[in-house]
Amino acid sequence: MTDETAVLAPSAAGSERPAAEGGDRRQLWRSRRYRWDLRWSPYGFVAPFFLFFAAFGLFPLLYTGWAALHQVELTDPDAMTWVGLRNFTRLWDDAFFWNALRNTFTIGLLSTVPQLAIALGLAHLLNYKMRGSAFFRVAVLTPYATSVAAATLVFVLLFGRDYGMVNWVLSTVGFGPVDWQNGPFASQVAVSTIVVWRWTGYNALIYLAAMQAVSADLYESAELDGASRWQQFVHVTVPSLRPTIFFTCVVSTIGATQLFGEPLLFNGGAGATGGSDHQFQTLGLYLYEQGWVNLHLGRASAIAWAMFLILLLIAGLARLLRRVSR
Amino acid sequence: MRARRRLVTAVGAMGATALLLAGCSQDPGEAPAQGGSTGGKAKTTLTVGVFGAFGLQEAGLYDEYMAQNPGVRIEQTSIERNENYYPQLLTHLGTGSGLADIQAVEVNNIAEVTATQADKLVDLAKAPGVDKGAYLPWKWAQGTAKNGATVALGTDIGPQGICYRKDLFAAAGLPTDRAAVGALWAGDWNKYLETGKAYKAKAGAGKAFVDSASGVMAAVTGSSAERFYDAQGKVAYKTNPAVRGAFDLAASFAVEGLSAKLQQFTPAWDQGFSNGNFATVSCPAWMLGYIQDKAGPAGKDKWDVAQAPKPSNWGGSFLVVPKAGKKAEEAAKLAAWLTAPAQQAKLFEKRGSFPSASAAYSLPAVSGAKHAYFGGAPIGEIFARAAEGVPVTVIGPKDLVIAQNLADIGMLQVDQKGRTPQEGWDAAVKAIDNALEQ
DSSP: OHHHHHHHHHHHHHHHHHHHHHHHHHHHHHHHHHHHHHHHHHHHHHHHHHHHHIIIIIHHHHHHHHHHTEEEETTEEEEEEEOTTHHHHHHHTOHHHHHHHHHHHHHHHHHHHHHHHHHHHHHHHHTSOOTTHHHHHHHTTHHHHSOHHHHHHHHHHHTOTTTOHHHHHHHHTTOOOOOTTTOHHHHHHHHHHHHHHHHHHHHHHHHHHHHHTSOHHHHHHHHHTTOOHHHHIIIIIHHHTHHHHHHHHHHHHHHHHTOOHHHHHHTTTSOSSSSTTOTTOOHHHHHHIIIIISOBHHHHHHHHHHHHHHHHHHHHHHHHHHHHHO | OOOOSSOOSOGGGHHHHSSOOEEOOOOTTHHHHHHHHHOOSOOEEEEEEEESSOSTTTTTHHHHHHHHOTTEEEEEEEESOHHHHHHHHHHHHHHTOSOOSEEEEEHHHHHHHHHHSGGGBOOGGGSTTOOGGGSOHHHHHHTBOTTSOBOEEEEEEEEEEEEEEHHHHHHTTOOOSHHHHHHHHTTOHHHHHHHHHHHHHHHOTTOEEESOHHHHHHHHHTTSSOSSBOTTSOBOTTTOHHHHHHHHHHHHHHHTTOBOOOOTTSHHHHHHHHHTOEEEEEEETTHHHHHHHHHOGGGTTTEEEEEOSSOOEEEEEEEEOBTTSTTHHHHHHHHHHHTSHHHHHHHHHHHOOEESOGGGTTSHHHHTOOBTTTTTBOHHHHHHHHHHHOOOOOOOTTHHHHHHHIIIIIIHHHHHHOOOHHHHHHHHHHHHHHHHOO
């Protein structure tokens, strides 16, 4: 045995050093690779999104900004004439733009506020222990799963002036028929109704998920203190949901600013004018009309960027409001 | 091919199909059988891009061509509404990709296409089988660009009659025979208004004489040679007495309470047909099928069609062949065949789209055509007479935008919101100015 080791020893010793060196290097390499892996792999994993975002999000955004500084027509998109900020400055005097902005604001208000209020109440009800809760939770989401086109076309029929069901119901309780298409306020209410109908369930489910994360202890202690269901809702549920409510407000505001499909189709498929007096033409609709009906890509791009800037402005205001309210 | 200002046939599918190309499916099992057994020469596939229910496929013309040319297979893609179809066509022409071998163009867009896209389209005057003499001269001229190349071949046109309800006319003590009805207003649109007043005096509440004031306006403007552009190609609708006259005349229908206050091609308008709450509608040839669809079996033998006060045209389409296509030569051959008089006559026979090739008018399919739904009216005769009287219209690149705003803003405000004609006109002018300003 000893003999053997003695024989083997030199060779082993001889091989040991390079092996150790190699092991060192390998270990070094391995640890370096480990560090690289730790540092760079996450970037690799998120890269696909950002590559796609760059190609299909950032590039169009920048290109739209570039086009907004030019006079360019859809009939010949390659022929661009530099006009500087003219497309933006003329929006200032554009009565149609201001009208669309005003409509977007009022329709946004008319749809977002009831939508979130109803969603909160609905979520509270869904949060009770009851039979078939899964059914109701799914049912509440079905309007969201319906396509805008299908839903809106049904609403167009419901809100019809001559043969609409809404007017029929109104007449049975003694009100005169309302011209939902032409009344400036009536048409905006009608469009808002479609939005509320579609999005309430969606928001309700978000609230419900957040409600279920609220610790049961809070309710228990509130109950011990003698708080009623309503008091629990106001003093426990709503404060705990504040970040969620803020989130849904942001999402709904973005949605309301970009409102497009409902008012487009509410016109009965008669174009992007938003009614004969532009009474329910939103910014999104005006952008579409400029770009794809009148074929002015430059002007449409300027409206798109104006919408983007308005959203940034709202986001800034919301942040400020949050900081103040805290 | 039912070229109209707006194409709404299957309203239910509208929004969803806005961006979706509904490819036409071929008969199941057909392709494998042929490809497998013969193994012979490869088929050339030609694609045709259209809007709405264009009719070429529905009339069986593709099948006929494929039967005559076994080496060719035709596929059609359709977008429901021209408002969605046309901008997409422009972007595709701009990038030279995504185009079908043959594309349809609506008459209101044709001036813009010939003025701005002619260099991207094949000159079809030289395609085999194309005979300039077979076409109505004004239709041929519309498809011809400034450089002399005829880049678009006409399919159908929209000569107009007046469709009317016999039962409602009888109830109001008016004649019901189509010759006598035509005689009520022959030669003058004002007489149409007078008839309306006479109708209203007896028809009772809830029954209107026309569907919409804008429908009347479209018909009246369609009977003047110059409309929105002058002969020099400048926008002139504001000062053209023909346009203002048409606007004011149509507005009087609203002011006098003769209109059902509907907006054309909306669901409410469709319901108006099935409920029969208006007695007349100015109808281009392509609208007969629409009325038949919407009024349904209950309206059979109630509707009839009479001569319009003046010959007038509303709508019509063209076929173009983009140069970017790899099979442009084959496509040109197909486009020429599809628009030849014989095929146009078949299209009229099956679909009611009136031929733009005057050579087709003497063919029995046209000259002897009768429409069973409209009381067996001799529609070939009625519309051919109208077509031959249509003036050579000056059309401009922004005809569609101008016509649309005059109707959907100006006239609609008068009709539905009760504004004065002057207020409606001013609103339309403001919207058009904004739309034309680059």
